[in-house]
Amino acid sequence: MKKSETLLMEYLVFILLVLIFIVGVTSSVIRVTNNTAIHEQILAKQLMLLTNKAEPGMTIKIDLTHYYNIAAKNKFRESVISFDNSAKQLTVRLIDGKGYSANYFNDVLIAWNIDRDKRILIMEIGIDEN
């Protein structure tokens, strides 16, 4: 291999390393600065307080348009909210990842559904017989 070719190869490797680093740092900065994590936490804690305060027989409707817009920006197409009645835990996800979970102490059974067209969460609170 000629000396000039070796030099070119070495430059290419260096430029490639720098590019990988810049792309990695930029993507993580964008991910953190778009505040998705804080929005996940806010929604999870609002729902946690609401669920704790809820009484059996209530029907609660929450407009999720703002959070669906954030999920759409993050190209996240799965369910934004999920409830686990046995673990008394709700999880909010607005981006690929584990999301933010919160436990509620209210011993109720939650039947929930999301109207995807109107972007409304409908929660029906029932008595947990277990």
Add this chain to the structure above:
Amino acid sequence: MKINTTIKTPFSSIYSRERMNKKAFRYADIPMVFLCFLVIGVGIAIGMYVFFSYTVDVRGLEAQILGEKLVNGLVDQGHLRDNVLTNNFNIYHEAHISKKIIDQNEHYFSLDIIKNGEIIKNIDGGNREYKVLCHLSGEKLPRCFSQSIKIDGYTINILSASNYQGAGV
């Protein structure tokens, strides 16, 4: 007499004159490049953590809701429930509170039922350390809510506390 004053350090080879004069990148420099990336990356990560690590603190509100649920569990239509003073009274059942979550030790409640200045019944649950910690102040300490109700000749002192920060990401 010529004295050699060159001191050899781990970076001597990196900063040697031959190397400084060489303009091209060398494969041998890759560890140094990674070290630079690591230092810059750690700096950016620390900066982002400082500026963007928010925690939404709702512990005070949670303690208040827990206290209100306890009152609902004790009182029915403006009167103390008939079974409150019996041995088989279950506050978790009456107030619709999950014992499983309370027993995770991030919540606490205590009820003192007082008649003629004497505590005739005490019910508590959760992390009992919070009873003491509620009298102290600090960012990491639980948020507490206390109230006192008078009903049917009884005074009921209720203390509820929460230090639940969320299950996290």
